[in-house]
Amino acid sequence: MAALAFFVCAWLMFEAVVDYSPLRFRSLSGLMAERRREWMLTLADRDLRMIDTGIVAGLQQGSAYFGSASILAIGGCFALFGSTDAVLQIYRDIPFIEPVPRGAYELKVFGLTTICVYGFFKFGWAYRLFNYCSILIGGVSHTQDAPPEERRAAALRAAEMNIVASRHFTAGMRAIFFSLAYIGWFVGPWVLIGSTVFVVLVLARRQFFSRARSILIA
Template sequence: MTLDWLDLAALGLYVAIWLGYNRLTQSLCDSDRSLSSLMNRERARWMRTALGRDLRMIDTAVLASLQQGTGFFASACIFAIGGCFALLGSAEIIAEISRDLSVAGPSNRVLVEIKLLGLVVIFAYAFFKFAWSYRLFNYCAILIGALPMRADVEKDPEAAEAALDRAVSLNVSAGWNFNAGLRAIFFALAYLGWFLGPYVLVASTVFVVAIIANRQFRSPAYKNLKANLDRSGEAP
């Protein structure tokens, strides 16, 4: 049994929603309409604060914490990939369970294996995003170390601003890749609905997007940061 048109349509919608949501969040990164964009402003403020102090142990500690969290998720993706390959040996059992619970007709071992391999692809994508984010945070630590001292900032402010821009750019890029990996994990949870049929895949995808969109655009964290931005009068 191969994928029928209903499975292909549901999978296509799943991919389209994922890509569309990624494009939406990326397009808003220079505005103040999402939590990620507001945090990018805080990253820039952090780097500027680091530029104003000679002792930067606090900054290296924060970066180490960010790297630790990123490394944890990268390791978790490796374990998830291994778990998916292990489940390939139990594809027939999963197919039997899916046949009992599916709302879209029968399933078999081949379909389950295809779906498991798709899950492997998602976790592999997430791993590469986390791994690249980890490396960018490492580069950012180097750029923080390369920031000029306060006395040098006064002597050559243009060079200091250039160094600051480089540090901010890498910090923001590292954060964006981390968020992309985290979104992949959320969408992997939505993908699990496909084991119960294409209708469940669509429903789980919409449910997951509703959750992450609410946290990105309407969460208390976003509202608090936005309120502070409005009070400070900082321009977008």
């Protein structure tokens, strides 16, 4: 239970730092949010927007892909529930892993299922928000049809919708990474702690020390 509490706290603290603390403006996601605003302001000054609608469609397809993958993962979790006896026998056959009670194993599978369901809801909502973003893009007037202030306001409105959608998509991706860390609990509590630390370090590096981030501040 202590290892599980460490896992949950690490996830929540990482999310708080990246999404809500002052450091969010220095993260890769925060820097990309500014680029999304620049994108929409550029969009407001041009009349042909086929490239922009293609980009949004690609973002939607990414959300749909990972949403479908989450559904498959949920199905796999239910398959684990149905294979409890076989899995418990595997635990008994592996010499360096202590036998796991049925109730503890089912609790672990339930937790993994919950993470996958959470990820599915995030990807599904991101898909819907990208759809809203495309509608707001369609509402940005052409250069000859509206004053610059009105076009700028409409473009920034579309940008904020795009940013919110990207945050939900990122939260869904984060759920996938932490679900991989959670699998360590099936081996043991210390493995769960180690895999959680590893995932947090990987995600922190990508947000604050990656090559992708250095490109944005160059």
